[in-house]
Amino acid sequence: MTGGREVSRVAIERIDAETCTGCGSCVDSCCMDVIRMDDEGGLAMIRYPEDCILCHFCALDCPVDAITVTPEKTGPLPLSWG
């Protein structure tokens, strides 16, 4: 796997491999362990997208704006009524 894996179905959609500097701040920011560093490329990668909970912290923390979070692409919600 390479850094910047694109995952179009879910909220944390993309880490731009061209822009990412591999600083790792998004890995620290993610309380859900969604993002890991790619051992080979040294860049951040979306490793467990299904566990993203839309806190936006990775994108807010990224010093080079490499991360796209699209909140409309959330998964199914367990709603109290509907």
Place this chain on the structure above:
Amino acid sequence: MRETIIQTDVLVIGGGMAGCFAAVKARAAGRDVVLVDKGWVSKTGETPYAGDTTVFNPDWGHDLDAWLTQVHTVGEYLDDPRWTAIVFGEAYERFLDLKAFGVEFLEEGCEPVRLAHPLTQLEMPDAHKFPPLVSQVVHWLPGWPAKLRKAVLRSGATIVDRFVVTELLVQDGRVTGAAGFDVDGREPRVIRAGAVVMSAGGGGFKAIGYPTHGLTADGHVMAYRAGAQVTGKEFLSPHHTNPEAPGWPPIYPVFASGHSAAFPGAWHDPEMVNAEGDEVPVRGMAWHGWIDAEWEAHEGRAPVRAAGPPDGQVRPLSGPGGQGSMLGHAAGGIVPVDDTCATHVPGLYAAGDSCGTCFVGAAYSGFGFATMHAAVTGARAGLGAAEYAQGADRAAPDAAAEAAAVERALAPLRRAGGFGPRWTTQVLQNTLAPYFVLYVKQDERLRAALSTVEFLRDHVVPKLYARDDHELRLAHETASMVANAEMKLRASLFRTESRGTHFREDFPHRDDAWLAWVRLKDEGGAMTPFAEPIPEEFHPDPALPYEQRYPMRLPGEEA
């Protein structure tokens, strides 16, 4: 695989506001401190979302009696005024600590922030009118959580990030450390400690919406299994979700870049309209339209609409799914047995949302209360644990027990198959999220949910499997959530009345025979609820009419 062993005087589990204060204060008392977090210390739990804290200061014109009366009445007499007085009494000192950590504030005791609490609008006898000033909320500037982390590092404490604690080690009836694993390397670890502070937050069920997702009640469950008592599980911290945009960007962009006050898709102070176009009366937990939206849904008048994030437009709202089932801030948690935040298990201390001081009672009554409660109890637990660790006569480590704990931590990885933690979490969410389980409660429906949860506990949790270290964390979180669900359902069944954020359709009024805290303890392997009576000096005046003792209305109690 051999485990790595760390030794310290004080182990702090959970690195939010409470854990950071505990670490700093235990270090200041001269003890070695290790602070661990399953995420990243300071960017963990509920802490990074907080936009403010409450500071009580008589020099700013605050009246302690007025504040206590408000908490007591809104909390419907299930608050513990002894703890409320401690939290308010020490708030200014902790505020000064935060400033010393480098946290900057928007306003400091200059112009009081006047909050119009809905209760001030109610018709009440003069003696029970609320002061217009609900709480002195002080907003901090962006980037403040990083200052907490720096303060911990400056104190000389050791931080271990991305480490999942799975159980407390208990030897001869005392907590002697913890076992767990490192999410990046699966490396199992044992941390031997003279004392442990549990500050791992409250617990929800990982639903999208109000951001409590990392909070899976791990601390409550670990402490309970070690022999501690847990209280307040029947109460909720209800925050509604916008089902059309549950993850919209933070609604307070001024704080967003600094990790503060980001409440994606959550409402505050909604003015709600039901499907028939009628305004929904706000009766119960007024800030959040608590129980009112739920009751409209129950009566078949959903969708309920309100103006909310991301842009203030009117959209349908729904209950917060599993999310709102999170433990009410400071309403409950691990029972402290004294004012050092010691618990029923020697060597174990609790702080923040992990600590059940009951300082706000059955409903949350002021903005910024939870952060200050976390700071105050964190400091007290850190000092208490430091003193205990200094005096503790440490027995020789039980290597066999440590190895067994590590083996339990890694057990889901050893299984070739079984039940996946994500699927199990979905089953749990689907069981608890419907409004008619934990919001509009009733005996038979609670028992039906409990039956499912018991099956998960007995048949599914023992067969959870993980394919890698990330799923290993999920498996342990799932096991904690299943235990937390059992706690919430048993406490809800036991309290046969309505009070605060606990509403029973089959017992729809307050019953002052229930001026008691519901606690849970392990008895021979069975989770057992019991009532701990509240001291009579804290009871409401029984001569007051019901409507004056309980100014907030519940469904069926319309004035």
